[in-house]
Amino acid sequence: MKEQLTAALAAEEAAIYAYGLIGVHLTQESEVKGARDSEQVHRQRRDYLVGQLANLKASAAPAPAGYQLPFAVTNRRSALKLAVHVEDGVTQAWRAVLPVTQNAQRAAALSAMTDSALRATSWRKESGTNPLTMAFPGRPS
Amino acid sequence: MPDAVRGMVLTGAVRMSDSGHTRRRILTATGAIVAATTLAGCGLFDDEPEPAPAPDPLQPVLDEALALASAYDRAIQAQADLSERLTPLAADHRAHAAELATLIGAALPSGAAAAPPAAAPAAPSLAQLRESELAAQKTATAACLAAPAERAALVGSIAACRATHASALR
Numbered sequence: 001m002k003e004q005l006t007a008a009l010a011a012e013e014a015a016i017y018a019y020g021l022i023g024v025h026l027t028q029e030s031e032v033k034g035a036r037d038s039e040q041v042h043r044q045r046r047d048y049l050v051g052q053l054a055n056l057k058a059s060a061a062p063a064p065a066g067y068q069l070p071f072a073v074t075n076r077r078s079a080l081k082l083a084v085h086v087e088d089g090v091t092q093a094w095r096a097v098l099p100v101t102q103n104a105q106r107a108a109a110l111s112a113m114t115d116s117a118l119r120a121t122s123w124r125k126e127s128g129t130n131p132l133t134m135a136f137p138g139r140p141s
Numbered sequence: 142m143p144d145a146v147r148g149m150v151l152t153g154a155v156r157m158s159d160s161g162h163t164r165r166r167i168l169t170a171t172g173a174i175v176a177a178t179t180l181a182g183c184g185l186f187d188d189e190p191e192p193a194p195a196p197d198p199l200q201p202v203l204d205e206a207l208a209l210a211s212a213y214d215r216a217i218q219a220q221a222d223l224s225e226r227l228t229p230l231a232a233d234h235r236a237h238a239a240e241l242a243t244l245i246g247a248a249l250p251s252g253a254a255a256a257p258p259a260a261a262p263a264a265p266s267l268a269q270l271r272e273s274e275l276a277a278q279k280t281a282t283a284a285c286l287a288a289p290a291e292r293a294a295l296v297g298s299i300a301a302c303r304a305t306h307a308s309a310l311r
Contacts, residue, residue: 091301098285098293110285110297114278117301121308131229132309135236136298 001100002058004093008112009049011093013063015042018086021069025079031126035083038119042090045112052105080127087120088137095138113138197245199292202284202299203238205277207250210234212265212273219264227270230306237299244292271310278303 019039026032053060073082094113101109117137124132213231217224242249265273281300288296 095294095297098297099290103286106293107286110282110300113297114282114301114304117305118308121305125309130225133230133233133302133305135233135302136295137301137305138294138298 001097002053002056004097004100005049005052005056006058006060008090008093008097008109009046009053009060010063011090012042012046012049014067015039015086015090016046017063017067018069018082021073022079022083022086025073025076027076031076031080034122034126038083038087041115048108077127080123083123084120084127084129087116087123090116091120091138092140197247198287199241199245199284199296200247202277202281202296203241203245203247205280206234206238206241206299209270209273209277210238212270215262215264216267216270223267226309230309233302233306237302240295241299244295267310271307274303274307274310278307 016039019035019042023032023035023039026035050060069082070085071078071081073079091113094109094116097109098106098113120137121132124130210231213227213234217227217231238249241247278300281296281303285293285296285300
Protein backbone atom coordinates (compact mmCIF):
# COMPACT_ATOMS: atom_id res chain seq x y z
CA MET A 1 0.00 0.00 0.00
CA LYS A 2 2.92 2.29 0.78
CA GLU A 3 4.01 2.30 -2.84
CA GLN A 4 0.58 3.30 -4.17
CA LEU A 5 0.08 5.99 -1.55
CA THR A 6 3.52 7.40 -2.29
CA ALA A 7 2.67 7.54 -6.00
CA ALA A 8 -0.63 9.27 -5.22
CA LEU A 9 1.24 11.78 -3.08
CA ALA A 10 3.67 12.50 -5.93
CA ALA A 11 0.72 13.02 -8.29
CA GLU A 12 -0.99 15.40 -5.87
CA GLU A 13 2.21 17.37 -5.42
CA ALA A 14 2.66 17.64 -9.17
CA ALA A 15 -0.93 18.86 -9.44
CA ILE A 16 -0.35 21.56 -6.82
CA TYR A 17 2.71 22.74 -8.74
CA ALA A 18 0.85 22.66 -12.06
CA TYR A 19 -2.13 24.67 -10.85
CA GLY A 20 0.16 27.47 -9.77
CA LEU A 21 1.30 27.69 -13.35
CA ILE A 22 -2.11 27.12 -14.89
CA GLY A 23 -3.71 29.93 -12.89
CA VAL A 24 -1.31 32.47 -14.38
CA HIS A 25 -2.54 31.79 -17.92
CA LEU A 26 -6.26 31.65 -17.26
CA THR A 27 -8.23 34.80 -17.88
CA GLN A 28 -11.91 34.15 -17.19
CA GLU A 29 -12.82 34.67 -13.60
CA SER A 30 -14.65 31.33 -13.34
CA GLU A 31 -11.60 29.51 -14.67
CA VAL A 32 -9.21 31.27 -12.33
CA LYS A 33 -11.47 30.36 -9.43
CA GLY A 34 -11.70 26.79 -10.72
CA ALA A 35 -7.91 26.51 -10.73
CA ARG A 36 -7.65 27.98 -7.26
CA ASP A 37 -10.31 25.64 -5.87
CA SER A 38 -8.67 22.65 -7.53
CA GLU A 39 -5.30 23.53 -6.07
CA GLN A 40 -6.92 23.73 -2.64
CA VAL A 41 -8.47 20.29 -2.98
CA HIS A 42 -5.14 18.81 -4.08
CA ARG A 43 -3.45 20.37 -1.07
CA GLN A 44 -6.01 18.74 1.24
CA ARG A 45 -5.41 15.39 -0.38
CA ARG A 46 -1.68 15.82 -0.12
CA ASP A 47 -2.11 16.38 3.62
CA TYR A 48 -4.34 13.31 3.89
CA LEU A 49 -1.71 11.20 2.14
CA VAL A 50 1.13 12.53 4.27
CA GLY A 51 -0.92 11.47 7.31
CA GLN A 52 -1.65 8.02 5.88
CA LEU A 53 2.00 7.46 5.10
CA ALA A 54 3.00 8.62 8.56
CA ASN A 55 0.61 5.99 9.99
CA LEU A 56 2.47 3.40 7.95
CA LYS A 57 5.76 4.70 9.32
CA ALA A 58 6.76 5.60 5.81
CA SER A 59 8.45 8.89 5.18
CA ALA A 60 7.64 10.60 1.92
CA ALA A 61 10.40 12.07 -0.18
CA PRO A 62 10.17 15.85 -0.32
CA ALA A 63 8.39 17.22 -3.38
CA PRO A 64 10.76 18.29 -6.13
CA ALA A 65 11.24 22.02 -6.54
CA GLY A 66 10.27 21.92 -10.17
CA TYR A 67 8.83 19.60 -12.78
CA GLN A 68 9.46 18.80 -16.40
CA LEU A 69 6.21 19.78 -18.10
CA PRO A 70 4.84 17.48 -20.81
CA PHE A 71 4.51 20.50 -23.13
CA ALA A 72 5.11 24.23 -22.98
CA VAL A 73 2.43 26.17 -21.13
CA THR A 74 2.27 29.63 -22.62
CA ASN A 75 -1.41 30.55 -22.94
CA ARG A 76 -4.94 29.72 -21.87
CA ARG A 77 -5.23 26.86 -24.31
CA SER A 78 -2.10 25.04 -23.16
CA ALA A 79 -2.94 25.84 -19.53
CA LEU A 80 -6.31 24.09 -19.85
CA LYS A 81 -4.61 21.19 -21.58
CA LEU A 82 -2.20 20.86 -18.67
CA ALA A 83 -5.10 20.92 -16.21
CA VAL A 84 -6.71 17.98 -18.03
CA HIS A 85 -3.38 16.17 -18.15
CA VAL A 86 -2.77 16.66 -14.44
CA GLU A 87 -6.24 15.53 -13.38
CA ASP A 88 -5.99 12.44 -15.58
CA GLY A 89 -2.69 11.62 -13.89
CA VAL A 90 -4.11 12.09 -10.41
CA THR A 91 -7.08 9.89 -11.34
CA GLN A 92 -4.67 7.15 -12.42
CA ALA A 93 -2.68 7.37 -9.21
CA TRP A 94 -5.76 7.06 -7.01
CA ARG A 95 -7.17 4.21 -9.04
CA ALA A 96 -4.09 2.18 -8.13
CA VAL A 97 -4.88 2.74 -4.45
CA LEU A 98 -8.30 1.01 -4.72
CA PRO A 99 -7.07 -2.61 -4.79
CA VAL A 100 -4.69 -2.14 -1.86
CA THR A 101 -7.22 -0.52 0.48
CA GLN A 102 -10.56 -1.39 2.08
CA ASN A 103 -13.53 0.29 3.72
CA ALA A 104 -12.97 3.93 4.66
CA GLN A 105 -9.56 4.10 2.99
CA ARG A 106 -10.90 2.73 -0.26
CA ALA A 107 -13.88 5.08 -0.03
CA ALA A 108 -11.46 8.00 0.32
CA ALA A 109 -9.44 6.80 -2.66
CA LEU A 110 -12.54 6.37 -4.82
CA SER A 111 -13.82 9.77 -3.81
CA ALA A 112 -10.47 11.37 -4.72
CA MET A 113 -10.37 9.48 -8.01
CA THR A 114 -13.93 10.45 -8.92
CA ASP A 115 -13.28 14.07 -8.01
CA SER A 116 -10.24 14.24 -10.28
CA ALA A 117 -12.12 12.58 -13.13
CA LEU A 118 -14.85 15.21 -12.68
CA ARG A 119 -12.28 18.02 -12.74
CA ALA A 120 -10.77 16.61 -15.91
CA THR A 121 -14.24 16.61 -17.45
CA SER A 122 -14.94 20.21 -16.52
CA TRP A 123 -11.55 21.35 -17.86
CA ARG A 124 -12.31 19.52 -21.09
CA LYS A 125 -15.60 21.36 -21.21
CA GLU A 126 -13.85 24.72 -20.69
CA SER A 127 -11.39 23.96 -23.45
CA GLY A 128 -14.01 22.69 -25.88
CA THR A 129 -12.50 19.20 -26.08
CA ASN A 130 -14.74 16.37 -27.22
CA PRO A 131 -15.60 13.82 -25.94
CA LEU A 132 -15.78 15.15 -22.42
CA THR A 133 -15.48 11.74 -20.80
CA MET A 134 -13.58 8.48 -21.08
CA ALA A 135 -14.95 5.00 -20.50
CA PHE A 136 -12.41 3.99 -17.85
CA PRO A 137 -11.07 7.02 -16.02
CA GLY A 138 -7.72 6.29 -14.44
CA ARG A 139 -6.95 3.18 -16.44
CA PRO A 140 -3.40 3.49 -17.74
CA SER A 141 -3.55 3.87 -21.51
CA MET B 142 -5.84 -42.95 6.03
CA PRO B 143 -6.65 -39.72 4.21
CA ASP B 144 -4.84 -36.63 5.40
CA ALA B 145 -8.00 -34.98 6.68
CA VAL B 146 -8.73 -37.88 8.99
CA ARG B 147 -5.16 -38.08 10.20
CA GLY B 148 -5.42 -34.39 11.01
CA MET B 149 -8.51 -34.97 13.15
CA VAL B 150 -6.85 -37.77 15.02
CA LEU B 151 -3.94 -35.54 15.84
CA THR B 152 -6.31 -32.91 17.11
CA GLY B 153 -7.95 -35.55 19.27
CA ALA B 154 -4.67 -36.68 20.65
CA VAL B 155 -3.75 -33.20 21.75
CA ARG B 156 -7.09 -32.69 23.45
CA MET B 157 -6.68 -36.02 25.19
CA SER B 158 -3.81 -34.78 27.31
CA ASP B 159 -5.86 -32.19 29.16
CA SER B 160 -9.30 -33.77 29.17
CA GLY B 161 -8.25 -37.17 30.44
CA HIS B 162 -10.17 -39.12 27.77
CA THR B 163 -8.84 -42.51 26.83
CA ARG B 164 -7.25 -42.92 23.45
CA ARG B 165 -9.88 -45.49 22.52
CA ARG B 166 -12.78 -43.09 23.12
CA ILE B 167 -11.14 -40.37 21.10
CA LEU B 168 -10.53 -42.68 18.20
CA THR B 169 -14.13 -43.89 18.27
CA ALA B 170 -15.53 -40.41 18.26
CA THR B 171 -13.29 -39.47 15.39
CA GLY B 172 -14.45 -42.50 13.49
CA ALA B 173 -18.08 -41.49 13.92
CA ILE B 174 -17.38 -38.05 12.49
CA VAL B 175 -15.61 -39.56 9.52
CA ALA B 176 -18.51 -41.92 8.89
CA ALA B 177 -21.07 -39.12 8.97
CA THR B 178 -19.00 -37.03 6.61
CA THR B 179 -18.64 -39.92 4.26
CA LEU B 180 -22.37 -40.60 4.15
CA ALA B 181 -23.13 -36.98 3.37
CA GLY B 182 -20.41 -37.03 0.75
CA CYS B 183 -21.89 -40.15 -0.83
CA GLY B 184 -24.92 -38.19 -1.91
CA LEU B 185 -27.42 -39.22 0.72
CA PHE B 186 -29.05 -35.84 0.20
CA ASP B 187 -28.82 -35.78 -3.58
CA ASP B 188 -32.61 -35.43 -3.83
CA GLU B 189 -32.36 -31.88 -2.59
CA PRO B 190 -32.51 -29.44 -5.49
CA GLU B 191 -29.30 -27.54 -6.10
CA PRO B 192 -29.82 -23.98 -4.84
CA ALA B 193 -29.66 -21.49 -7.71
CA PRO B 194 -26.25 -19.84 -7.71
CA ALA B 195 -26.45 -16.36 -6.19
CA PRO B 196 -26.15 -13.66 -8.84
CA ASP B 197 -22.75 -12.04 -9.08
CA PRO B 198 -22.64 -8.84 -6.99
CA LEU B 199 -21.67 -6.98 -10.17
CA GLN B 200 -24.77 -8.12 -12.05
CA PRO B 201 -26.73 -4.96 -11.05
CA VAL B 202 -23.84 -2.80 -12.30
CA LEU B 203 -23.93 -4.65 -15.61
CA ASP B 204 -27.74 -4.36 -15.85
CA GLU B 205 -27.52 -0.62 -15.31
CA ALA B 206 -24.83 -0.23 -17.97
CA LEU B 207 -27.08 -1.93 -20.52
CA ALA B 208 -30.15 0.01 -19.43
CA LEU B 209 -28.27 3.32 -19.68
CA ALA B 210 -26.85 2.46 -23.11
CA SER B 211 -30.33 1.84 -24.48
CA ALA B 212 -31.73 4.91 -22.73
CA TYR B 213 -29.16 7.00 -24.65
CA ASP B 214 -30.14 5.21 -27.85
CA ARG B 215 -33.78 6.17 -27.33
CA ALA B 216 -32.85 9.77 -26.57
CA ILE B 217 -30.77 9.97 -29.75
CA GLN B 218 -33.54 8.37 -31.82
CA ALA B 219 -36.02 10.90 -30.55
CA GLN B 220 -33.71 13.86 -31.11
CA ALA B 221 -31.01 13.30 -33.69
CA ASP B 222 -29.11 16.50 -32.91
CA LEU B 223 -28.16 15.02 -29.52
CA SER B 224 -26.25 12.27 -31.28
CA GLU B 225 -22.82 13.91 -31.19
CA ARG B 226 -23.12 14.61 -27.51
CA LEU B 227 -24.70 11.37 -26.36
CA THR B 228 -23.18 8.71 -28.61
CA PRO B 229 -19.83 8.66 -26.75
CA LEU B 230 -21.67 8.26 -23.45
CA ALA B 231 -23.66 5.29 -24.75
CA ALA B 232 -20.40 3.79 -26.04
CA ASP B 233 -18.83 4.12 -22.58
CA HIS B 234 -21.71 2.11 -21.08
CA ARG B 235 -21.36 -0.58 -23.74
CA ALA B 236 -17.64 -0.80 -22.98
CA HIS B 237 -18.49 -1.22 -19.28
CA ALA B 238 -21.06 -3.91 -20.05
CA ALA B 239 -18.58 -5.83 -22.21
CA GLU B 240 -15.88 -5.83 -19.53
CA LEU B 241 -18.28 -6.72 -16.74
CA ALA B 242 -19.83 -9.55 -18.75
CA THR B 243 -16.39 -11.02 -19.40
CA LEU B 244 -15.43 -10.64 -15.76
CA ILE B 245 -18.50 -12.33 -14.29
CA GLY B 246 -19.10 -14.74 -17.15
CA ALA B 247 -22.50 -13.33 -18.09
CA ALA B 248 -23.95 -13.41 -21.58
CA LEU B 249 -24.74 -10.06 -23.17
CA PRO B 250 -27.92 -9.63 -25.16
CA SER B 251 -27.13 -9.86 -28.86
CA GLY B 252 -26.87 -6.85 -31.20
CA ALA B 253 -30.67 -6.70 -31.40
CA ALA B 254 -30.58 -4.86 -28.09
CA ALA B 255 -29.32 -1.79 -29.92
CA ALA B 256 -32.69 -1.46 -31.67
CA PRO B 257 -35.26 -0.79 -28.96
CA PRO B 258 -38.28 -3.09 -29.05
CA ALA B 259 -41.67 -1.67 -30.02
CA ALA B 260 -42.75 -1.40 -26.40
CA ALA B 261 -39.69 0.57 -25.36
CA PRO B 262 -40.33 3.31 -22.83
CA ALA B 263 -40.41 6.91 -23.99
CA ALA B 264 -37.16 8.69 -24.77
CA PRO B 265 -35.65 10.12 -21.57
CA SER B 266 -34.85 13.81 -21.20
CA LEU B 267 -31.31 14.97 -20.45
CA ALA B 268 -32.37 15.64 -16.86
CA GLN B 269 -33.68 12.08 -16.56
CA LEU B 270 -30.49 10.67 -18.03
CA ARG B 271 -28.49 12.69 -15.55
CA GLU B 272 -30.56 11.35 -12.69
CA SER B 273 -30.08 7.79 -13.90
CA GLU B 274 -26.33 8.34 -14.15
CA LEU B 275 -26.17 9.60 -10.57
CA ALA B 276 -28.18 6.62 -9.32
CA ALA B 277 -25.94 4.28 -11.30
CA GLN B 278 -22.85 5.99 -9.87
CA LYS B 279 -24.14 5.15 -6.39
CA THR B 280 -24.59 1.49 -7.30
CA ALA B 281 -21.08 1.27 -8.75
CA THR B 282 -19.55 3.12 -5.80
CA ALA B 283 -21.12 0.67 -3.35
CA ALA B 284 -20.04 -2.25 -5.54
CA CYS B 285 -16.47 -0.94 -5.65
CA LEU B 286 -16.29 -0.64 -1.87
CA ALA B 287 -17.61 -4.19 -1.46
CA ALA B 288 -15.46 -5.70 -4.22
CA PRO B 289 -12.43 -7.92 -3.75
CA ALA B 290 -9.09 -6.29 -4.60
CA GLU B 291 -8.88 -7.65 -8.14
CA ARG B 292 -12.20 -6.03 -9.11
CA ALA B 293 -11.87 -2.74 -7.27
CA ALA B 294 -10.08 -0.74 -9.97
CA LEU B 295 -12.45 -1.67 -12.80
CA VAL B 296 -15.58 -0.98 -10.79
CA GLY B 297 -14.03 2.23 -9.45
CA SER B 298 -13.44 3.42 -13.01
CA ILE B 299 -17.05 2.64 -13.87
CA ALA B 300 -18.28 4.62 -10.86
CA ALA B 301 -16.07 7.59 -11.78
CA CYS B 302 -17.17 7.41 -15.41
CA ARG B 303 -20.84 7.56 -14.44
CA ALA B 304 -20.11 10.63 -12.33
CA THR B 305 -18.44 12.35 -15.28
CA HIS B 306 -21.42 11.50 -17.50
CA ALA B 307 -23.77 13.19 -15.07
CA SER B 308 -21.49 16.21 -15.13
CA ALA B 309 -21.26 16.19 -18.94
CA LEU B 310 -25.07 16.30 -19.13
CA ARG B 311 -25.27 19.48 -17.10
